Amino acid sequence: MTPELDEYERRRDFAATTEPAPGAPDPVPEGAARFVVQEHSARSLHWDLRLEREGALASWALPRGVPDDPKRNRLAVRTEDHPLEYLDFHGEIPAGQYGAGTMRIWDHGTYVAEKWRSDEVIATFSGERMRGRYALFHTGGKERDWMIHRMDPALEPDRAPLPTTLTPMLARAGPLPRGEQWAYEIKWDGVRALAWCEPGQVLLRSRTGRDITSAYPELRRLARALGSRPALLDGEIVAFDADGRPSFQRLQERMNVDSDATARRRAAHNPVSYVIFDVLHLDGESLLERPYDERRERLQALELAGEHWQTPAAHHGDGPALVQASREMGLEGLVAKRRQSPYEPGRRTGAWVKVKNALEIELAVGGWTRGAGHRRPPRRGAGERIGALLLGERGPDGTLRYAGRVGSGLDEGTRRTLGQRLLALERPESPFAPGKPEPPADASWVEPRLLARVEYRERTSGGLLRQPVFKSVREAEGPDQVTVAGRAVRLTNREKVLYPAVGFTKGDVIDYYAGVADVLLAHLGERALTLRRFPDGVERPAFFEKNCPRHRPEWMATVRDPSSSTENCVLSDAAGVVWTANLAALELHASLSLAAALDEPTLVVFDLDPGPPADVLACAEVALVLRGLFDAYGLRSAVKTSGGKGLQVYLPIARGATYAQTKGFARSVAEMLAGQAPELVVSRMSRDLRAGRVLVDWSQNDRHKTTIGAYSLRGQPEPTVSTPVRWEEVADAHARGEAARLRFTAGAVLERVRRHGDLFADALWREQELPAG
Numbered sequence: 153m154t155p156e157l158d159e160y161e162r163r164r165d166f167a168a169t170t171e172p173a174p175g176a177p178d179p180v181p182e183g184a185a186r187f188v189v190q191e192h193s194a195r196s197l198h199w200d201l202r203l204e205r206e207g208a209l210a211s212w213a214l215p216r217g218v219p220d221d222p223k224r225n226r227l228a229v230r231t232e233d234h235p236l237e238y239l240d241f242h243g244e245i246p247a248g249q250y251g252a253g254t255m256r257i258w259d260h261g262t263y264v265a266e267k268w269r270s271d272e273v274i275a276t277f278s279g280e281r282m283r284g285r286y287a288l289f290h291t292g293g294k295e296r297d298w299m300i301h302r303m304d305p306a307l308e309p310d311r312a313p314l315p316t317t318l319t320p321m322l323a324r325a326g327p328l329p330r331g332e333q334w335a336y337e338i339k340w341d342g343v344r345a346l347a348w349c350e351p352g353q354v355l356l357r358s359r360t361g362r363d364i365t366s367a368y369p370e371l372r373r374l375a376r377a378l379g380s381r382p383a384l385l386d387g388e389i390v391a392f393d394a395d396g397r398p399s400f401q402r403l404q405e406r407m408n409v410d411s412d413a414t415a416r417r418r419a420a421h422n423p424v425s426y427v428i429f430d431v432l433h434l435d436g437e438s439l440l441e442r443p444y445d446e447r448r449e450r451l452q453a454l455e456l457a458g459e460h461w462q463t464p465a466a467h468h469g470d471g472p473a474l475v476q477a478s479r480e481m482g483l484e485g486l487v488a489k490r491r492q493s494p495y496e497p498g499r500r501t502g503a504w505v506k507v508k509n510a511l512e513i514e515l516a517v518g519g520w521t522r523g524a525g526h527r528r529p530p531r532r533g534a535g536e537r538i539g540a541l542l543l544g545e546r547g548p549d550g551t552l553r554y555a556g557r558v559g560s561g562l563d564e565g566t567r568r569t570l571g572q573r574l575l576a577l578e579r580p581e582s583p584f585a586p587g588k589p590e591p592p593a594d595a596s597w598v599e600p601r602l603l604a605r606v607e608y609r610e611r612t613s614g615g616l617l618r619q620p621v622f623k624s625v626r627e628a629e630g631p632d633q634v635t636v637a638g639r640a641v642r643l644t645n646r647e648k649v650l651y652p653a654v655g656f657t658k659g660d661v662i663d664y665y666a667g668v669a670d671v672l673l674a675h676l677g678e679r680a681l682t683l684r685r686f687p688d689g690v691e692r693p694a695f696f697e698k699n700c701p702r703h704r705p706e707w708m709a710t711v712r713d714p715s716s717s718t719e720n721c722v723l724s725d726a727a728g729v730v731w732t733a734n735l736a737a738l739e740l741h742a743s744l745s746l747a748a749a750l751d752e753p754t755l756v757v758f759d760l761d762p763g764p765p766a767d768v769l770a771c772a773e774v775a776l777v778l779r780g781l782f783d784a785y786g787l788r789s790a791v792k793t794s795g796g797k798g799l800q801v802y803l804p805i806a807r808g809a810t811y812a813q814t815k816g817f818a819r820s821v822a823e824m825l826a827g828q829a830p831e832l833v834v835s836r837m838s839r840d841l842r843a844g845r846v847l848v849d850w851s852q853n854d855r856h857k858t859t860i861g862a863y864s865l866r867g868q869p870e871p872t873v874s875t876p877v878r879w880e881e882v883a884d885a886h887a888r889g890e891a892a893r894l895r896f897t898a899g900a901v902l903e904r905v906r907r908h909g910d911l912f913a914d915a916l917w918r919e920q921e922l923p924a925g
Contacts, residue, residue, distance in 0.1 A: 169245050185203070185205070185262060185264065186239055186260070186261070187203045187260065189201050189218060189282060190255050191256050192213075192253060194251050197375060198213050198352060199213070199214040199217045200212070201214055201228070202234055202238060203263060204236060205268070210273075211232065212288060212298060213228070214227070214300060215227050216351050218281070218300070219300060220308065221302060223889060224890065227300075228288055229296050230297075242255055243255060259279040259282050260280075261278045261279030262278050263276060263277045273288040273289075274287045286303060288300050288301075289301070291887055301889075312433075312438055313382075316892070318346060318432065320344055321386075321495050321500075322498075323500065323504035324500055324501065324505055325505075326505045328472065328486070330471050335444065335466040336467045337486065339484045339486055339487050339507075339508065340388040340390045341403075342389050342398060343358065343388065343407065345357065345358055345364065346386055347426065347428075349374060349375050349381075349385065354371060356368060356371060361651075361656060361870060361897070363899050363900060366412055367415050368389060369416050370424065371389070374460075377461070381435055381454075383435075385431055386428070386429060386495075387429055387430070389403070389424050390424060390427050391425075400561070401563050404566065406422060423460060427461075427463075428456055428461060428463045429463075430451065431447055440497065442494065443492045444494075445492070447495065448466050451463060452465075478509060484510065485509045486506075486507045487504060487505070487506050488507060489505075498652070510621070512607050512608075512623075513606060513608065514604065515543040515604055516543065516603055516604075516628065517541050517544075517602040517625070518583040518597065518600045519541075519583070519596055520539070520540065520541050520598065521538070521557065521592060521596070522538065523538060523559075539559055541557060542554065542557050542584075542592070543557065543620075544583070545615075552600055553585055554589055555617055556589075556620060558622045559622070560620065573602065574596070577602070578596065581597060582595075583599065588614060589615065600628070602625050602627060603627070604625045605625070606622055607621045626647070636726050636730045637725040637726045638727075639705070639707055641705075643734050645658055648689075649689060650686060650689040651690055652689055653869040654869075656870075656871045656898070658733075660898070661733050661871070662734060664733075664865065665729050665732075666730050667902045668863045671862075671863055671912075672729060672740075673723060673724075676862065678722060678748070679742040679743045679746055680711050680720035680721075680742070680743040680745075680747050680750065680858070681720055681722065681740055682698050682720065683696070683697045683737035684739035685737045694867055699720070701735065705731065707727070709723075709728070713856075720743075720747075723740075738865045738867050739860060739866060741859060741861060744756075744811075745811075750855070751855065753811055753853065754806075756805060756922070757802055758803075758818060758822070759800050759847075759852050760774050760799045761842075761846065762846050763839075763844060764843065766844050769889060769894075772882045772885055772894065774825065775882055777829075778825075787923070788920065789801055789803050791877055791882055792912070793875045793877060793896065794866075794874055795860060795864065795865070795868070795874035799882070799894070800860075800874075804919070804920060805921070805922055809922055815850065818850035818852075819835070819851075831845070833845060834846070835848055861874065862874060862912055863905075873901045875901055875904070876911040881894070
């Protein structure tokens with residue numbers, strides 16, 4: 153028995169588990185070697201690869217399964233050897249035992265090893281699912297750290313990967329369509345979410361493309377239900393009350409959590425379910441063009457029913473009877489879907505029609521009343537908790553007519569936060585026009601700058617809402633003024649969508665830049681900026697603006713360049729960051745020198761730009777070479793993503809160098825790399841030389857050029873960000889072959905900053921001398 157089998161036996165109680173004990177091996181035909189892949193649903197779902205070798209089974213745990221494409225390496229964790237009897241084992245490992253969970257055979261067959269060393273195995277597999285030549289190799293880290301790589305071409309070359317982004321299809325409001333060509337689904341009062349499911353992981357994105365996975369930890373186990381089958385699902389995250397009815401009020405308690413611990417705590421006492429109603433991509437095949445009926449059939453065949461997810465049936469037949477039944481059950485309504493319609497991402501078409509039992513309206517908030525009992529605050533201004541909002545409707549002449557009050561649907565957290573916002577909008581007189589109906593006389597009045605979305609059953613003869621329920625609140629369109637860093641900043645058109653593919657608005661842009669202002673200023677502050685503005689969004693023309701706009705506030709700092717007569721904006725505080733965001737200046741390009749000394753760069757930049765089919769992983773390889781080169785000189789370097797396809801490596805230097813020196817140094821390094829690795833690197837800008845190579849662009853080290861700044865958004869279809877990363881992250885992404893690890897959107901960057909602070913803080917303020925020669 154090998155020492156590894158000793159370890160296997162030590163960890164198990166064979167009186168409690170049905171796992172096989174080591175014994176005499178069965179006779180094996182000469183030259184044959186067997187393997188098995190077992191899907192292991194333990195604490196985390198993974199796949200165990202076991203290879204017959206010298207009387208035992210050499211074993212690796214594959215958290216993301218067996219790669220079927222040579223472009224996607226996957227992690228393989230070396231585990232203890234197992235006995236040969238494990239080749240046929242499947243069943244339940246009892247709770248309390250090592251590896252407790254369900255084990256089933258995912259694939260089995262034979263293999264031929266052409267290389268077997270302590271740090272590398274290369275073999276050709278002949279199984280039902282795992283077929284072809286694979287390499288298992290040690291990464292050089294801990295003893296257990298291995299990777300698995302498919303060496304042959306993709307097993308199914310026509311297999312399409314899951315799309316990286318997709319905007320949900322939307323429904324139009326309307327009367328109930330009738331006929332056999334329509335199917336009817338329950339309309340759930342929840343949060344729309346798409347679920348990207350791959351072996352061992354789930355990614356949830358909201359309707360606007362925001363990553364909301366961390367808010368709903370109980371949904372992460374959905375990947376277990378799909379096993380190794382990649383899928384993109386469409387559905388609604390729903391919280392149910394004690395009677396089993398959807399409760400948006402309970403769902404609000406789960407939204408916008410500030411930490412993983414908070415999310416887990418709330419999930420324990422207020423769980424949600426993912427109600428799945430469509431499948432858009434499955435097993436490497438896009439289903440967007442397939443008719444609704446076929447997609448539903450494929451979805452039902454997945455049998456996705458668990459503690460926190462379900463697939464309710466679609467109904468054919470009597471639509472009016474279903475509407476009546478949903479009304480009697482207190483449900484929101486129905487969605488009618490044309491059975492032969494394709495899935496049209498981002499479109500609101502007549503193929504999907506929502507029929508609501510309740511009416512919906514958006515009205516201005518003109519005042520509020522205090523709550524009774526526990527809702528009454530201890531003193532004015534100490535966190536007011538409102539009892540009800542007073543709502544008004546604008547008439548043709550612009551006057552605000554009182555339309556009733558709403559208190560139902562306001563949870564305690566919303567009452568507190570709304571109370572604080574309304575205190576800031578107080579006014580001494582009622583904003584409602586005189587006349588009937590009249591608001592309560594003992595109310596507090598506010599400027600009608602907030603719009604509340606409410607549902608209601610009907611209106612009284614006097615125009616008041618009957619049975620209104622609060623759903624959400626937003627700021628009204630038009631100018632707004634906020635105070636940032638003690639300065640007044642005027643904001644406009646927060647609801648304007650600047651990233652149509654994901655619904656990311658100008659308000660989202662402003663909120664992002666406000667959230668990263670501190671770390672952004674550490675690197676872009678006190679430097680001349682060039683703004684790239686997208687006034688009509690990323691799908692429309694943009695323009696660069698070197699001169700700071702003339703309508704800038706008086707407190708906005710600028711620097712005049714005597715050599716070019718331009719007057720650039722200079723950020724000195726968070727107010728300036730928010731002001732530029734309000735200009736729809738999505739991209740902030742900064743000088744490599746400080747405004748106080750425009751001729752003295754403090755940074756050398758190497759802009760790594762891949763020429764297709766090369767990608768960011770090729771850039772990562774070049775970046776790691778650069779790091780090694782600088783390490784040899786005793787120089788500290790830093791790296792960030794470009795926010796597009798490439799990476800940027802920075803070398804901080806002491807004041808006193810000239811642009812002629814830094815540009816010459818960068819050029820010599822780029823040309824040296826191109827000479828040493830001509831198949832990978834090119835140092836010349838000519839496009840006919842760049843295909844499949846990485847351009848090391850040294851020309852950015854110029855007195856009159858600017859480069860995309862750290863933490864700046866990019867004008868891409870999604871709100872990607874030029875993001876500082878650790879060198880370990882670059883090496884890990886390159887080793888795993890996973891380009892997505894070097895791509896970050898606004899929400900992810902805000903979370904990174906919250907967790908890790910500024911990853912550039914240490915490296916980029918070091919004063920280092922350029923190497924001589």
